[in-house]
Amino acid sequence: QQQVKQSxxxxxxxxxxxxxxxxxxxxxxxxxxxxxxxxPGKGPALLIAIRPDVSEKKEGRFTISFNKSAKQFSLHIMDxxxxxxxxxxxxxSTAGYQKVTFGTGTKLQVIP
Amino acid sequence: xxxxTQSPKYLFRKEGQNVTLSCEQNLNxxxxxxxxxxxxxxxxxxxxxxxxxxxxxxxxxxxxxxSREKKESFPLTVTSAQKNPTAFYxxxxxxxxxxxxxxxxxxxxxxxxx
Numbered sequence: 001q002q003q004v005k006q007s008x009x010x011x012x013x014x015x016x017x018x019x020x021x022x023x024x025x026x027x028x029x030x031x032x033x034x035x036x037x038x039x040p041g042k043g044p045a046l047l048i049a050i051r052p053d054v055s056e057k058k059e060g061r062f063t064i065s066f067n068k069s070a071k072q073f074s075l076h077i078m079d080x081x082x083x084x085x086x087x088x089x090x091x092x093s094t095a096g097y098q099k100v101t102f103g104t105g106t107k108l109q110v111i112p
Numbered sequence: 113x114x115x116x117t118q119s120p121k122y123l124f125r126k127e128g129q130n131v132t133l134s135c136e137q138n139l140n141x142x143x144x145x146x147x148x149x150x151x152x153x154x155x156x157x158x159x160x161x162x163x164x165x166x167x168x169x170x171x172x173x174x175x176x177x178x179s180r181e182k183k184e185s186f187p188l189t190v191t192s193a194q195k196n197p198t199a200f201y202x203x204x205x206x207x208x209x210x211x212x213x214x215x216x217x218x219x220x221x222x223x224x225x226x
Contacts, residue, residue, distance in 0.1 A: 006154070032213065034214065034215075041219070041220070042219055042220070043116070043204070043217025043218050043220050044155070044202070044215075044217050045217065046215065049214070089155065098160055098162050098206070099157060099170070100145075100157075100206075101157075102154045102155040102156075103154055104152060104153060104154035105152075105154050105155075
């Protein structure tokens with residue numbers, strides 16, 4: 001039972017380009033949408049997160065766009081760098097409910 | 113340094129053997145989690161615990177067991193009933209709710225079958 005669908009599975013972007021990863025959810029009770037970044041052999045780390053009362057959140061080169069009516073959210077990485085090469089997971093959870101549901105991940109490769 | 117410590121980093125299991133993965137945290141978090149990571153399948157929840165002496169099954173609990181006798185520790189046992197145990201196992205703790213809520217992950221244990 002996959003409640004968060006993530007695409008694409010893999011992505012290759014040239015240095016300086018924009019990386020875009022998309023997620024869609026089904027459960028309208030979700031009210032917290034984080035993105036995690038994972039480097040090989042390491043655990044994921046929180047990158048940026050958004051709540052549905054805003055449509056966009058920006059932190060440096062990373063932006064989350066959120067469309068509540070479409071039940072979709074996306075991560076945009078501006079001016080992508082080789083150091084951004086990692087696997088990115090979107091996730092969703094509900095306040096007061098301890099389970100966090102993850103997407104299937106996107107492996108990003110930024111080539112020079 | 114505050115964080116999640118998982119050990120060992122690599123573990124090999126023989127057929128019919130139970131193995132235990134260690135997870136310790138010094139973040140003083142109540143909630144702790146075990147996830148299994150397989151290529152192309154993301155992170156799937158095995159078990160989670162919201163408080164000492166209490167834990168709940170996640171989405172793929174069959175073949176696994178846990179205990180939560182101390183706030184700092186949440187060990188996972190992979191039993192012989194788990195027929196496909198080869199995976200990367202991640203332990204996490206969760207900060208309290210609100211705008212700063214997030215999961216803190218350990219560096220993982222890679223379990224392989226001999």
